[in-house]
Amino acid sequence: MLQQKVNKMLIQKHKTELDTYIGKFLNHRYLIRDLIGKGGGGKVYLAEDCTNAGIPVAVKILSLNLDNQTISQRFAKEIFISSQLGRKSKHIVRILGYGITDDKIPFYVMEYLQGKNLLEFINNQPLTLENFFDIIYQICLGLQCAYQGVSLKGKICPVIHRDIKPENIFITPDAKKGKIVKILDFSIAKLLKERAGATLSQSFISSLPYTAPENMEGRKLLDIRSDIYSLGILMYQMLCGKHPFQLKSNSFGEWYQAHRFETPLLLNEMINEANVPVELENLVMSCLAKEIKNRPENITEVLEKLELIQRQFYQITKNDDKHISELSVDITPLKLTSKNICLQKKWPENKPIAPIAFPDLLYTVQGEIPTFWVMLPQADIYKFLDKQNTTEFIQKINIYPMIMWVTVLHEANLSLTRWLSYFLDIKDKQEERIVRHLAEKGYYHLLFFALEEPTKCPHVTTVTITPHQREQLLICLEASQNSQSLIPSNQSKTILKAEYEKIKPKILQRILDEQQKKTDIKLWLSNFFTKRFKF
Template sequence: MVTPKKELDAYIGKFLNNRYLIRDLIGKGGMGRVYLAEDAAKGGMAVAVKILSLSLVNQQMSQRFVREIFIGAQLGRKSKHIVRVLSYGITEEKIPFCVMEYLPGKNLKNLLKNETLTVAQFLDFCHQICLGLQCAHQGISLKGEIYPVVHRDIKPENIFIVEDVKVGTIVKILDFGIAKFLTERAGMTLTDSFIGSLPYCSPEHIEGRKLLDMRSDIYSLGVLMFEMLTGKHPFYTTSQSFGTWYQAHRFQIPPTFEEVNPQVKIPQKLEQLVISCLAKDASDRPQNISEILTTLEKVKTQLNENISFFSNLESSSTVQLIPFTSVSEKECLHQTWPKNKPIAPIGFPHLLHTPQGTIPTFWAMLPEKEISKFIDKTNGTDFISKMNIYPMILWTTILHNADLPLTRWLSYFLDMKDSRGQKIVQILAETGYYHLLFFAFEEPTHCAHVKTLTLNSHQRQQLADWLELSQNSPEVINSNQAKVILKAEYEKIKPEVLRKLALNKNNSKVNVKNWLFKVFSNLVNFFLRPENIA
C-alpha cells in the first residue's frame, strides 16, 4: 500500500472542479505531483490526481493536452497493463490535471530497493510490461486512423506493481501520453523541452529526434530489464549531466551480466535478448514487442522443462527433492527473535524477503534439547479449513521422533479475512515449500536451526482453492468459534496423521535405493540427449 507523504501543500484539503477532494501528496517528479483524492461524484471513491508542472498558456496547448489524455484513456480501456485514465481538467491557475485509478501497491523502483527478482518473477513482470507496450504500439483509432503510441519515458517509477488476492500480481504502466504532451510545448528549445529520464533514454531520444518509434521504448525496456536482472544500471557515469548520459547511451558498450554481478545466473538466451534491446542503432534491436514476447516465452518454456524434469524424479517415491534453498536458509540463520514476541513455546508465520524472492517461513521457540531431538527426523505439514462457515485455515507443522516417541504440533490460524493471512497462503501455494526456523529458550536471540518442508501438489492446489473461496466465504460464526471448531477437528485426525508419518518413514527406507537408481537413470538419459551434448 502506498503510504502518503505528509507535506504542506496548497492543494491538500481543496476541491478540484468541485468534485475531487485532495487528501494527500503521494508522489512527485519532473512531470508534476500525484495526489490521493476522493471522487465526490462516486461516493468518495479513491482516485489518483496528477497535476502537471506547467500552465496551459494558449488554446493550442489545451488541445494537445486533451488529445494526449484521450489517448491515455483509450489505452487504459484496451489493456489491463496500462493505468486507467478516468477524467481530466484544468485548475483555476490554468494548470492541467488528469484523474486516474488509484493503485494500492508500489512502483518497481521501490520494489527493487528491497529485493532481488527471481528469473520467474522477472519473466512474469516483463511479460506484463510487454503486453502493455504492445497494446500501445499497435495504436488506437482516432478519427478513422490508427495512431501507434510511443511511451517515451519507460523507467522503474512508471511501472506499478499491484498485488491482487484473486489474480495475483498485476503490472501496470503509468503516464502514457504525458511525456509526449510535455515535449510538444510550442516555442521551446531542445534543452527546455526535453522530457524523459536520462538513465533510460534511447540514443535517438537523447539526441532530440522528434519522430521516435516503438524501438525507442524497446531500448528503455532493455535498460529496465538489465536493472531488474542484475540490480545495476548497464552504463557507468561520473555525473548525472545531460552530456554524460549522452556519451553513455551513444558510445558505451553494456557489460555482461557476470561482469556486473558474478552471483547472478541468467539463461544465455535472456541475456542475449537484453543486450540486443540495448543496441545503439535502432535497426539492430528487436523491431517490435512481439519479438521480445516470443523470446520470453521460449525462456519460460525452457525453465519449466527443467523444473518438470526434476519434478519427475521425485514422483515415484515418498522422498521429495527440495527446491534450491541453500541461500535462503542462510538468510534464516541470520534472523533474530522479535522483541515483541515472548520467550515462550510459541510459533508464528513470517514472510521473509531474500535474494530468491519472498519466502514463507514458520518461527518456533522450543527447548534446546527438544530441538536436537527433531533434527533429521520425520516431519509433515497439514492444512484444514471449514470455508462453508468461516474463512480460516489451520496450518500445522508436525515434528515426530518415533524412537522416543516424541511429537510436537506447531499450529497457527490463518484468518483469510485479513490481507496478511491471504498473502501467506498465496506465497505458500506459489512457492511450494517453507522454512521452519528453530529458536531455543536458552539462547533466544539467534536462529538455532533451519529445516525446509515441502508441500505436495494436492496441498498447493488446496491452498489456491481456499484462497479463491475465501473471497465469498460466509461468516456463519465468529473467528474465535472457528478456531475452536478447527482445533477440535484436527484433534480427531491426529492418530491418522501419526500413522501416515510412520508409514512414510518405513516406506522411505525401502524406496530410497529405488529412488537413487531412478535419479541416476534420469540424469544419464537427460544429459545423453543430443541437444545436451556439447
C-alpha cells in the same frame, strides 16, 4: 461510513507535505488531500472524488500551462488516448477524468493504486527469475496494447511511451494473481503519426538514465524501438539490481556519452552468481543495442523470446533431463526438475482409485506449474507414452464463467483414443489460478497413475498449449471478471458437455489429419533417400 474509514487509512498512510493545492477542490469534484509523489512531469496527489462516495483517486497536476489553444487541444487528445489505453489493457493505469485548474494548469485523474513502483520493488537487489518473468511479461503486454494503437478520428494510431522508467511501473497486490503490473504516464506519450511536429529537443520528456541515445539526439523519427531500449535497461536493473551504467553525475552530457558509446557489462559480469540464462542475457543486451536496427523489431518479438526463454528455463521438453535451476527446492531435499518433482507425487487419498482426471498446481521454486493428473490401466499408459496428444478448451463465458478442459490421448497404430476432461469453474479461486497459469506458462505436465499401482507416478509428459489457446484463456479470465452468471453451474456443465460431444468428431479428424501428414512426410523422405542414395 466504510468509505470514510478507507479514506482515513489512505490519508494517514502518507505524511502530509505543505502544498498550495492541499485542501482545495478541483472542478468542484476532487478534494485534494495529500501530496504523494512528484517529478519532472508534475505532482501526484491523493484526492477524494466527492461526487462518487468519496472514493480515493490519484490526481496528477502537470508542470505545464495551457496558455494557448494548440497546447490545450494537445492535452485533451493525449488524455483521450490514455483513457482508451486504460480501457484496453489492465496493465495500463485507468484514466478517470481530467480538467484545468484556475491557473490554467492541466490535471488528470487516475485510479488510486496501492503498492510499490518498480524502483521500490527492486530495492537495489536482483529479482528472482520467477518475479522477473512475471513482472516483465505484464509490462510487455501493456506496451504491446499501446503499440497496437488506439482509434483516433477513424484511424488506428500506435502509441509510444517515451518515458519508460521504474517510477512509471507500478506493482499492486492482487488476491487472485499475486500482483498486477501497471504502466503509468501514457498521457505524455506522443502519437507516431505526429512525430514530424515539434522537435524532440523542445519536448524532451524522458528521464536521462533510461533514455535511448537517438531520443537524446532530438531525432524526430522515433519508433517503438526507443521504448525497447528503455525496457532493456529495466530488465538489466531487475536482473542485477543495478543500472547498466554507473555514473557519478546526472548531467545530460555524461548520460548521452554512456547511452551512445559505452558498452555495459554482461549481466553475469555485473553481479557475481547472477545465474541469468545466456539466452535472457542476449535478449537484454540486444534491447540495449546502440543502433535502432540492431534491437528487436517490436515488443511482440520480445514477448516471444521471453516465452521461449521461460520454457527453456523451466525445461519444458519431452526429454526433460536437465535441472531447472541450481537453486534449492524447498519441497524436496534435492535440486530437481519439475518433471522429477512430478515423479515423486502420490495419488491423493481423497481421490477414488478409478479412471478419472483432475487438475492441480505444482509448487516449485520457479512458481506454480499447472498439472493434469490421470489414472488409467497400466497397459493403456504404455500405449500412450510419447504418442500424439492434443488439448481443447471449451467455454461459454457469456452465460457462466466455466471452461471445460479436454486432453485427448491418441495412438494411431491401435486406433486407440482416450478423452480426459475436467470442468474448471473460474468462480473458484484455485481453479481460476489454474486457468491463469495455463495461459501464462503455455504448457502443463500430464501425470500418469496406474490403476494397478496408484501409490506413485511412473510417467510424466509435457503438453504445450498453442498461442491462440493462451490468448483465449486470458480473454476468458478478463471477461469472467465482469460477466454475470445467467445459469447455474450444473446447467453450464450440461451445455459445455453437449458442445464437447458435438465437436469430438472434428477434434479426432484433425488428429488423424495431422498424423497422416506426418506419415506422408516420412514416406516422401524415405522414397527420396532411397532413390538418391542407391548402392
